[in-house]
Amino acid sequence: NAGVTQTPKFQVLKTGQSMTLQCAQDMNHNSMYWYRQDPGMGLRLIYYSASEGTTDKGEVPNGYNVSRLNKREFSLRLESAAPSQTSVYFCASSEWRGSNYGYTFGSGTRLTVV
Amino acid sequence: QKEVEQNSGPLSVPEGAIASLNCTYSDRGSQSFFWYRQYSGKSPELIMFIYSNGDKEDGRFTAQLNKASQYVSLLIRDSQPSDSATYLCAADSGYALNFGKGTSLLVTP
Numbered sequence: 101n102a103g104v105t106q107t108p109k110f111q112v113l114k115t116g117q118s119m120t121l122q123c124a125q126d127m128n129h130n131s132m133y134w135y136r137q138d139p140g141m142g143l144r145l146i147y148y149s150a151s152e153g154t155t156d157k158g159e160v161p162n163g164y165n166v167s168r169l170n171k172r173e174f175s176l177r178l179e180s181a182a183p184s185q186t187s188v189y190f191c192a193s194s195e196w197r198g199s200n201y202g203y204t205f206g207s208g209t210r211l212t213v214v
Numbered sequence: 215q216k217e218v219e220q221n222s223g224p225l226s227v228p229e230g231a232i233a234s235l236n237c238t239y240s241d242r243g244s245q246s247f248f249w250y251r252q253y254s255g256k257s258p259e260l261i262m263f264i265y266s267n268g269d270k271e272d273g274r275f276t277a278q279l280n281k282a283s284q285y286v287s288l289l290i291r292d293s294q295p296s297d298s299a300t301y302l303c304a305a306d307s308g309y310a311l312n313f314g315k316g317t318s319l320l321v322t323p
Contacts, residue, residue, distance in 0.1 A: 135313075141315065144313075158310065205257040
């Protein structure tokens with residue numbers, strides 16, 4: 101099925117550990133995004149990539165890095181995980197034209213930092 | 215800070231009734247607005263988007279936009295228990311979507 105694939109679906113990290121969240125889309129979208137969702141806080145933009153080769157900070161970038169590896173893949177890295185980064189992480193992609201207007205989200209990664 | 219505000223709810227409506235969900239936004243530069251549905255533990259799904267003042271209908275859903283009042287709404291007709299979910303309003307910021315915190319809707323049989 102076409103869409104956005106995120107891995108892993110669940111992860112538990114110890115404080116200070118690092119990890120990379122993977123995201124890939126097969127819809128030939130130019131733009132990709134990483135959001136985090138916390139109870140009572142809604143979806144907050146971490147980083148985005150408007151097109152292959154570009155990345156920009158969103159609302160809450162501290163503690164994260166990203167890589168737009170190619171048009172399909174956009175990864176999010178936590179270099180030194182902190183309990184405050186416990187959250188659900190969503191990757192999304194979009195193409196701003198016609199009936200495809202709007203995001204398609206991945207299924208999410210539930211991350212717990214202990 | 216560009217804000218999208220929603221009442222967190224829960225909004226409770228009986229089955230078959232009309233559910234009305236509301237959203238306000240602060241950025242007058244926003245051109246397009248989106249409604250997403252999110253079931254517990256799942257990712258958001260796009261219901262519809264609107265960019266012109268007035269109403270836009272899609273099946274049981276009607277989105278309404280009033281740019282002068284910076285107000286967006288979603289009406290769900292003939293509400294079903296399967297409509298019970300959190301509804302997220304989002305506004306285009308020019309490079310990404312700003313999301314509200316969502317309104318929880320409960321449709322009771």
